[in-house]
Structure formats: C-alpha cells, structure tokens
Amino acid sequence: xxxxxxxxxxxxxxxxxxxxxxxxxxxxxxxxxxxxxxxxxxxxxxxxxxxxxxxxxxxxxxxxxxxxxxxxxxxxxxxxxxxxxxxxxxxxxxxxxxxxxxxxxxxxxxxxxxxxxxxxxxxxxxxxxxxxxxxxxxxxxxxxxxxxxxxxxxxxxxxxxxxxxxxxxxxxxxxxxxxxxxxxxxxxxxxxxxxxxxxxxxxxxxxxxxxxxxxxxxxxxxxxxxxxxxxxxxxxxxxxxxxxxxxxxxxxxxxxxxxxxxxxxxxxxxxxxxxxxxxxxxxxxxxx
Amino acid sequence: xxxxxxxxxxxxxxxxxxxxxxxxxxxxxxxxxxxxxxxxxxxxxxxxxxxxxxxxxxxxxxxxxxxxxxxxxxxxxxxxxxxxxxxxxxxxxxxxxxxxxxxxxxxxxxxxxxxxxxxxxxxxxxxxxxxxxxxxxxxxxxxxxxxxxxxxxxxxxxxxxxxxxxxxxxxxxxxxxxxxxxxxxxxxxxxxxxxxxxxxxxxxxxxxxxxxxxxxxxxxxxxxxxxxxxxxxxxxxxxxxxxxxxxxxxxxxxxxxxxxxxxxxxxxxxxxxxxxxxxxxxxxxxxxxxxxxxxxxxxxxxxxxxxxxxxxxxxxxxxxxxxxxxxxxxxxxxxxxxx
Amino acid sequence: xxxxxxxxxxxxxxxxxxxxxxxxxxxxxxxxxxxxxxxxxxxxxxxxxxxxxxxxxxxxxxxxxxxxxxxxxxxxxxxxxxxxxxxxxxxxxxxxxxxxxxxxxxxxxxxxxxxxxxxxxxxxxxxxxxxxxxxxxxxxxxxxxxxxxxxxxxxxxxxxxxxxxxxxxxxxxxxxxxxxxxxxxxxxxxxxxxxxxxxxxxxxxxxxxxxxxxxxxxxxxxxxxxxxxxxxxxxxxxxxxxxxxxxxxxxxxxxxxxxxxxxxxxxxxxxxxxxxxxxxxxxxxxxxxxxxxxxxxxxx
Numbered sequence: 001x002x003x004x005x006x007x008x009x010x011x012x013x014x015x016x017x018x019x020x021x022x023x024x025x026x027x028x029x030x031x032x033x034x035x036x037x038x039x040x041x042x043x044x045x046x047x048x049x050x051x052x053x054x055x056x057x058x059x060x061x062x063x064x065x066x067x068x069x070x071x072x073x074x075x076x077x078x079x080x081x082x083x084x085x086x087x088x089x090x091x092x093x094x095x096x097x098x099x100x101x102x103x104x105x106x107x108x109x110x111x112x113x114x115x116x117x118x119x120x121x122x123x124x125x126x127x128x129x130x131x132x133x134x135x136x137x138x139x140x141x142x143x144x145x146x147x148x149x150x151x152x153x154x155x156x157x158x159x160x161x162x163x164x165x166x167x168x169x170x171x172x173x174x175x176x177x178x179x180x181x182x183x184x185x186x187x188x189x190x191x192x193x194x195x196x197x198x199x200x201x202x203x204x205x206x207x208x209x210x211x212x213x214x215x216x217x218x219x220x221x222x223x224x225x226x227x228x229x230x231x232x233x234x235x236x237x238x239x240x241x242x243x244x245x246x247x248x249x250x251x252x253x254x255x256x257x258x259x260x261x262x263x264x265x266x267x268x269x270x271x272x273x274x275x276x277x278x279x280x281x282x283x284x285x286x287x288x
Numbered sequence: 289x290x291x292x293x294x295x296x297x298x299x300x301x302x303x304x305x306x307x308x309x310x311x312x313x314x315x316x317x318x319x320x321x322x323x324x325x326x327x328x329x330x331x332x333x334x335x336x337x338x339x340x341x342x343x344x345x346x347x348x349x350x351x352x353x354x355x356x357x358x359x360x361x362x363x364x365x366x367x368x369x370x371x372x373x374x375x376x377x378x379x380x381x382x383x384x385x386x387x388x389x390x391x392x393x394x395x396x397x398x399x400x401x402x403x404x405x406x407x408x409x410x411x412x413x414x415x416x417x418x419x420x421x422x423x424x425x426x427x428x429x430x431x432x433x434x435x436x437x438x439x440x441x442x443x444x445x446x447x448x449x450x451x452x453x454x455x456x457x458x459x460x461x462x463x464x465x466x467x468x469x470x471x472x473x474x475x476x477x478x479x480x481x482x483x484x485x486x487x488x489x490x491x492x493x494x495x496x497x498x499x500x501x502x503x504x505x506x507x508x509x510x511x512x513x514x515x516x517x518x519x520x521x522x523x524x525x526x527x528x529x530x531x532x533x534x535x536x537x538x539x540x541x542x543x544x545x546x547x548x549x550x551x552x553x554x555x556x557x558x559x560x561x562x563x564x565x566x567x568x569x570x571x572x573x574x575x576x577x578x579x580x581x582x583x584x585x586x587x588x589x590x591x592x593x594x595x596x597x598x599x600x601x602x603x604x605x606x607x608x609x610x611x612x613x614x615x616x617x618x619x620x621x622x623x624x625x626x627x
Numbered sequence: 628x629x630x631x632x633x634x635x636x637x638x639x640x641x642x643x644x645x646x647x648x649x650x651x652x653x654x655x656x657x658x659x660x661x662x663x664x665x666x667x668x669x670x671x672x673x674x675x676x677x678x679x680x681x682x683x684x685x686x687x688x689x690x691x692x693x694x695x696x697x698x699x700x701x702x703x704x705x706x707x708x709x710x711x712x713x714x715x716x717x718x719x720x721x722x723x724x725x726x727x728x729x730x731x732x733x734x735x736x737x738x739x740x741x742x743x744x745x746x747x748x749x750x751x752x753x754x755x756x757x758x759x760x761x762x763x764x765x766x767x768x769x770x771x772x773x774x775x776x777x778x779x780x781x782x783x784x785x786x787x788x789x790x791x792x793x794x795x796x797x798x799x800x801x802x803x804x805x806x807x808x809x810x811x812x813x814x815x816x817x818x819x820x821x822x823x824x825x826x827x828x829x830x831x832x833x834x835x836x837x838x839x840x841x842x843x844x845x846x847x848x849x850x851x852x853x854x855x856x857x858x859x860x861x862x863x864x865x866x867x868x869x870x871x872x873x874x875x876x877x878x879x880x881x882x883x884x885x886x887x888x889x890x891x892x893x894x895x896x897x898x899x900x901x902x903x904x905x906x907x908x909x910x911x912x913x914x915x916x917x918x919x920x921x922x923x924x925x926x927x
Contacts, residue, residue, distance in 0.1 A: 297779070522739070523736070523739035523740060524739060524740065524741060524742045524743065525742075526689070527734060527739070527740035527741060527742075528742065528750075529689070529723075529726070530687060530689065530726060530727070530732050530734065531726070531727045531732075531754050531758075531797055531798075531800075532726040532727015532728050532754075532757070532758055532801060533727070533753070533754065533757055534757065537753070537757060541742075541745075541753065542742045542745075545742065545744045545745065546742060546743070546744060548744075549744065619744065620743070620744055621743070621744060621781045621783070622743050622744075622781070622783050
C-alpha cells in the first residue's frame with residue numbers, strides 16, 4: 001500500500017522551531033574583543049612613552065574630553081594611558097597566575113591519577129579541603145603575611161585555583177588509563193614514563209590548557225579584588241584593582257569617570273576571556 | 289500491599305532521621321580535619337613569612353621593649369619556639385573560650401565576633417534571601433516561555449552582571465544612589481552623630497543589601513534557569529501536560545518543585561562567594577560587620593583576629609554545605625543519604 | 628449506530644530529526660486511515676517503532692516542534708463538530724485544550740510519568756480539580772484496583788504495575804470522551820492484565836471511544852477486548868477490520884506473520900527487521916522486507 005504525499009501538502013502542526021543563535025559568533029566576538037583590549041593594553045602605554053607617570057596637579061580630576069578621553073585622576077595623570085598600563089599589569093599577573101595554577105594543577109592532577117589508590121584519595125581530600133575555604137580569604141591571609149610581594153599575590157591565586165585544573169586533568173588521566181590502547185602499550189613493553197609521555201600528555205595538555213583559560217577571569221577578578229582592598233599591588237602601581245581603589249575616593253568627589261572606565265574594561269575583559277574559554281571548551285569537547 | 293508500607297508517614301520520618309544522622313556525621317568527619325588544617329596553615333604561613341607575631345602584638349611599643357621583656361611576653365602569649373607550639377597554645381585557649389586579643393579593635397576577639405557578626409548576618413542574610421526569591425520568580429517566568437524575550441534578557445543580563453566583582457557593583461550603587469541622586473546614605477549604620485535606631489539602620493541597609501543581592505542574583509538565576517530547563521524536558525512535566533494541566537499549574541507545581549531540590553543544594557555551596565561578597569560590600573559601605581573586620585585585621589596584621597576569622601569562615605562554609613545536604617535530603621523524597 | 632470520535636484520513640506525519648548527515652525526516656505516519664467509535668475498543672497493533680505512539684502524540688497535540696503533517700486528523704464530538712488536530716500552527720493548541728478533559732492518555736512508561744517530589748494523592752487531586760472531574764481520587768483508585776494508601780505514597784515507592792494502574796486512574800480523572808491507552812498492560816501479570824483490559828472494556832461500554840495501542844497480540848486475542856483492530860507497519864495501516872476477522876483470518880502478509888509469531892501459533896520468527904523510518908521511500912512496502920529476508924536466507 002503506497003502513496004505519494006506531495007511536499008506541498010505538508011504543513012506545520014504547531015509553532016515553528018526557534019532557530020538557535022550561532023554559538024560560534026560568540027567566540028569570534030570574544031576573540032576579537034580580546035585582541036582589541038590586548039592591543040590597547042600593549043600599544044597605548046608604549047606609544048605614550050612615560051607620559052603616564054607625570055603628575056600635573058593643574059589638570060587634576062578632569063572629566064573626559066578630547067585631550068583626555070578617559071579623564072584624569074587626582075594627580076592629573078591621563079587615565080586613558082594609565083588604564084592601559086593598569087590593564088597590562090592586571091593581564092600579566094593574571095596570565096602568570098594561570099600558568100602557575102596550570103603547572104601545579106597539571107602536575108598534581110596527573111600524578112595523583114596515575115598513582116591512583118591511597119595517594120589519589122588523599123590528594124582529593126586535600127583538594128576538597130582547599131575548596132572549602134573561600135579563595136579570597138586564603139588569598140588575603142597569604143598576601144597579608146607577605147606584604148608587598150608580587151610573588152605572594154601570584155602564589156595566593158595559584159595556590160587556591162590549581163585545584164580546578166587538577167580536577168579536570170585528573171579526570172582526563174583516569175579516563176585515559178582505562179582505554180585499551182594504553183593496556184596494549186604496556187603489553188608491548190613501554191615503560192610507564194613512555195606511556196605517560198606519548199599517550200597521556202597530548203590529551204591532558206589540551207584539557208589543562210582549557211581549564212587554565214577558564215581560570216583567567218577568576219585570576220583577573222582575584223587580583224583586582226586584592227588590590228582594591230589595599231592588600232595587593234601598591235597604590236601608585238597602576239592595575240585594574242588599584243585604579244578601582246582610587247575610584248572609591250574619586251567617586252565621592254563626583255569623578256564618575258574614575259569608576260566607569262576601569263569597571264567597563266574589567267567587565268569586557270572578563271567576558272571576552274570567558275567567551276574564548278567557552279569556545280575552546282566546546283572545541284575540545286567536540287573532539288572527544 | 290507490601291510496596292506501600294514503606295510510604296507510611298512514620299516510616300518515612302524514621303528513615304529521614306537516620307539519613308540526617310549519617311549526613312551530619314559524615315560532614316563532621318570531613319569538616320573537622322579541614323578546619324584544623326586551615327588553622328595549621330595560618331600558623332605555618334606566619335612562621336615562614338617576614339611576619340613577627342610579637343612585633344604585631346606590641347605594635348608601636350615594640351621598639352621600647354627590651355630583649356628580656358620580649359622573651360617573657362613570648363612565653364606568656366604562647367609564641368614558643370615552634371609554630372606548632374604556638375598553634376597548640378591557640379587551639380587550647382580557643383577551646384576554653386579565649387580567642388586572644390584584637391589589636392585593631394582593642395577588644396577580645398570573642399567580643400569583636402559577637403558584636404559584629406549580627407550586622408554581617410543581617411545584610412548578607414537579607415541580600416541572599418532577596419537574591420534567592422528574585423531568582424525563583426525570574427526562573428518561573430522564564431520557564432513559561434523558554435527562549436522568549438524575558439528568558440533571553442535574563443540570561444544576557446545575568447552573564448553581564450556576573451563579570452563584575454561585588455565591590456564594583458557596590459561602588460556603582462554608591463555612585464548612582466548615594467552621591468549622584470543623593471537618595472540613600474553612603475555608609476555606616478546611621479547618619480553621622482546619630483544613634484543607630486531601627487529606622488536609621490533600615491535606611492542605611494538598603495544599598496549594602498541591594499549590592500549583596502545583585503552580586504548573588506546572576507549566578508543563582510542562571511543556575512535555577514538551567515535546572516528548570518532540565519525539568520521542563522523531563523518525562524514528569526510531559527506527563528503533567530498530557531494530563532491536561534494548564535501551563536501555569538505545570539510550571540508552578542511540577543517544574544519548580546523539581547528544580548528546587550538541586551537549587552537548594554547548590555545554594556549551600558555558594559556560601560564562599562557570599563562571604564567574599566560580604567567582605568567587599570561591607571568595606572565599600574563602611575558597614576560594621578565581621579566580614580569587613582577580615583580586611584582590617586589583614587591590613588594591620590592583627591594575627592589573633594585574622595586567625596580566628598579564617599577558621600570561623602571555614603567552619604561557616606562547611607556548615608553551609610551541611611545544611612544544603614540536609615535540605616536536599618528533606619526536600620527530595622527519592623534521595624538517600626548515600627548520595 | 629455509534630458515533631465516530633477520532634477520525635484520520637490520509638494522515639501523514641513527518642518529524643525532523645538532526646542526524647550526522649544533516650536534517651532527515653522521520654516518516655512516522657503515511658496516509659493513515661483510522662476511525663475510533665464511541666462505545667468500542669479499537670486496537671492499534673504493530674511491532675515497536677512502527678509509529679503507534681506517534682499517532683497518539685498527534686491526537687494529543689504533543690508532536691515535537693517543527694513537525695509537518697498532511698491529511699486530516701480530527702476529534703469529532705457527539706454532535707458531529709470536527710476539531711482538526713494537526714492543521715496549521717494552532718493545531719497543537721486546539722489539541723491541548725482537549726487533553727485530559729476530552730481525550731485521556733495512559734502513557735507507555737508510567738515510571739517517570741508523575742512528578743517525583745509530590746505524592747500520588749496530591750497530583751491526582753490536583754488533576755481532578757483542574758479538569759473538573761466528577762470522581763474523587765479514592766474512587767478513581769478503587770476503579771483501577773489500587774488501595775487508597777497509594778495516595779500517600781510518592782511515585783518511586785510504588786511498583787511498576789501499581790504505577791501503570793495509577794496512570795489509568797489519572798487518565799480517567801477528567802471523565803474523557805476518548806481514551807488512548809499506550810501499552811497499558813505491558814508490565815502487569817496475567818490476572819492484573821485481564822482486570823485492566825476488563826476495565827478498559829467497561830470504559831468503552833460506558834460510552835467512551837477507547838484506542839488500545841499494543842504490540843502484545845497474544846493478550847489481545849486471548850482477552851477478546853477489542854472490537855476492531857488496525858495493523859500498522861512502517862507508519863502505514865496495512866489492514867483494518869473487525870477483531871474477529873483480523874485476528875483469526877488476516878488478509879495482509881504482515882498481519883499473518885505477526886500472528887504466526889505468537890506462542891500459541893508456533894512462535895515463528897518475523898522475517899527481517901523493522902525498517903528505519905527516517906527518509907523512508909514512499910513506495911516502501913512489506914514486500915521489500917520479505918524480499919530482503921529471503922535474500923538473507925530466511926525461509927518458511
């Protein structure tokens with residue numbers, strides 16, 4: 001019993017499907033914005049020379065204008081340039097923190113999963129323990145004791161955030177362990193180290209990198225918070241956090257630009273990095 | 289009918305109590321070592337850092353004390369020769385109620401805590417409550433039209449707001465409402481020179497509470513939105529629709545209850561962020577809470593207060609996880625304590 | 628003369644499915660003719676995956692978004708007014724208004740049918756209230772042989788068989804004119820199955836039109852519940868007629884093979900396998916399956 005149904009006879013039975021927006025567009029936008037911000041942070045201070053350090057109290061606290069697109073701060077320094085170098089410092093620190101977390105996290109995560117058994121369980125307990133403490137609090141304690149040291153700032157962030165990288169890397173290694181080609185490799189006589197290098201490394205490296213990129217927004221966030229509380233970088237060193245700290249007093253005197261521009265930049269940078277991270281994540285997941 | 293026996297109310301209550309006991313014991317077993325570990329860490333850090341507890345304790349008077357006086361003081365403070373001894377001394381005194389003396393506030397640490405904790409709880413608690421209620425209402429509305437305008441706006445706004453640290457949100461609110469519009473006071477418990485009456489406190493509370501709520505709302509809303517989406521696709525909701533129940537009923541009495549259990553569990557794990565938020569909000573608005581004391585003690589290196597607050601915060605976070613676990617078991621009848 | 632309640636004429640359903648190779652269309656129904664009359668039980672039988680449940684979804688307006696349809700599928704009320712269920716964008720909305728109140732449905736897998744965090748009683752009460760049903764929850768449960776204690780239980784505390792009977796109670800809560808029962812006795816032991824089928828028979832005798840979807844021909848034949856039987860294969864109705872004729876002297880080769888596969892008739896295996904309904908060519912027929920099976924060495 002057959003019949004042909006004309007395509008023209010077919011019609012919808014209910015509301016049409018909503019077309020989902022393109023995900024890829026988000027990532028591309030994120031990358032584009034990030035490149036823009038990075039250029040701002042790198043090139044503007046370079047091109048401006050040493051202008052940003054010059055204090056000129058006659059032009060203190062000026063609102064945005066053609067000469068000073070972002071206005072000036074309490075010491076007359078142009079904020080457009082100052083913010084650029086502040087952004088540069090924040091990004092640099094964030095990247096260093098991320099790298100430190102990545103190194104520590106990958107090492108501990110991979111080793112823990114590779115060794116397995118009791119060691120693994122102990123390490124996981126430690127990870128749970130570290131996650132139980134608010135990151136900022138631990139950061140505050142570390143930074144308070146080693147005041148003024150940039151290493152301490154980086155360490156405080158790395159020591160609280162490595163757990164995220166470790167978790168992901170450990171999961172990856174654990175899943176790889178049970179895969180057949182690893183067993184085959186062992187059977188064929190590869191030593192543990194060879195197996196580690198040839199089979200585990202590429203996959204875990206990819207996962208580790210993704211986890212680290214996802215960490216960047218947190219690192220930026222963390223550093224700016226510490227500096228805002230006066231526990232991070234010293235006030236005359238420009239960073240997103242110190243600039244926002246200045247903004248607190250500037251705002252009292254009506255200087256809205258001191259808050260708006262750094263805040264906007266912080267927001268945009270964080271979102272752009274997060275978008276890139278998500279794009280990377282969906283890429284690596286797709287590959288799995 | 290054997291299957292239904294287990295459904296009787298007293299049987300269920302007995303099971304619940306048993307599960308509660310299991311959860312409490314397990315959480316304590318995990319939590320106590322963590323709290324101990326954190327306190328050890330604080331003392332260890334102090335010993336390897338350039339920080340000198342005696343100098344911190346004496347402050348300006350350090351230069352005026354002689355070597356013998358310093359040694360005597362060291363002994364009495366239990367600073368000892370090793371950080372382990374100092375730690376032990378601290379633990380034993382803490383257990384007997386003496387948490388040390390705060391240099392910054394010039395009071396025993398215990399009274400700093402008892403005086404300032406209520407203010408923190410007031411603002412953080414109210415803010416969190418507002419955020420939770422707000423996210424529930426938003427998610428319920430969005431669930432009725434997935435992909436609709438409100439849904440997309442909520443997702444976008446929440447993602448945007450999430451990118452801002454709580455202190456930026458606080459500063460923004462301060463700028464707009466206190467300084468720009470002059471509508472609300474910019475800090476403290478009450479207007480300068482006046483007594484903190486209920487009215488004053490309420491007025492001064494508005495901005496810090498709003499800042500707290502705005503910092504927690506995005507994450508809660510996104511999380512709840514995700515779990516309502518999941519619930520919407522579930523067989524149970526499809527079943528409710530098949531039975532002919534109206535969309536409104538289905539969302540209110542089938543989707544939201546199903547999404548509630550995981551939401552509450554997640555709320556408990558959110559406590560660290562709430563605490564951090566409290567620290568920042570209190571700092572910006574000069575609110576005399578315990579969270580702001582963390583900053584003061586860190587800036588001035590008031591070791592006694594800092595150590596006490598660190599352990600207290602850790603304990604609070606662990607307590608939050610415990611409460612979340614318990615609530616989850618009590619709300620979702622399927623869950624057993626082994627989860 | 629009993630009036631018609633569900634009427635399908637040339638009913639065709641194409642469901643979009645995103646596969647690796649792009650968008651394919653599942654031919655869930657092709658040129659289906661079907662009529663369910665009040666006062667009778669019309670069984671829709673066929674192997675799993677042939678489109679029976681999709682037919683029920685179409686009647687209930689629960690087809691996935693983006694589904695295309697052709698032909699007519701109507702609910703006809705006692706006075707003869709037709710409500711098209713698949714026509715245009717508000718087809719589903721029209722069907723939604725009939726759900727529960729006029730067209731009741733007993734789902735295939737009752738284990739996940741109810742919300743897990745609420746008791747059976749609270750959900751049944753809610754259903755009765757919303758649909759304006761005449762019977763109270765206790766009576767409804769009694770009708771399906773469930774103890775009133777079940778009202779206090781949570782869904783996961785009831786066995787599969789109890790849940791299946793509870794699902795029937797929910798379907799009857801609104802006093803519907805049409806009852807679609809999708810595999811209502813699949814998890815039940817013979818006695819309980821017999822009781823349930825008897826219940827469906829009584830519902831039909833009381834004036835409703837019952838559509839019984841099942842793949843269990845043995846039970847159908849043994850219980851003698853059905854008045855009419857339609858056999859569905861690959862989304863098409865290959866045979867339709869009074870139960871006595873179709874179940875004893877089927878005319879279509881597929882129906883014959885289906886019956887031959889019953890234990891009572893010798894348990895002869897079905898030739899080949901059911902086809903994938905995605906992008907099925909319009910000229911497809913059972914003969915193709917037989918030919919493929921013959922090639923593969925199947926012999927009778």
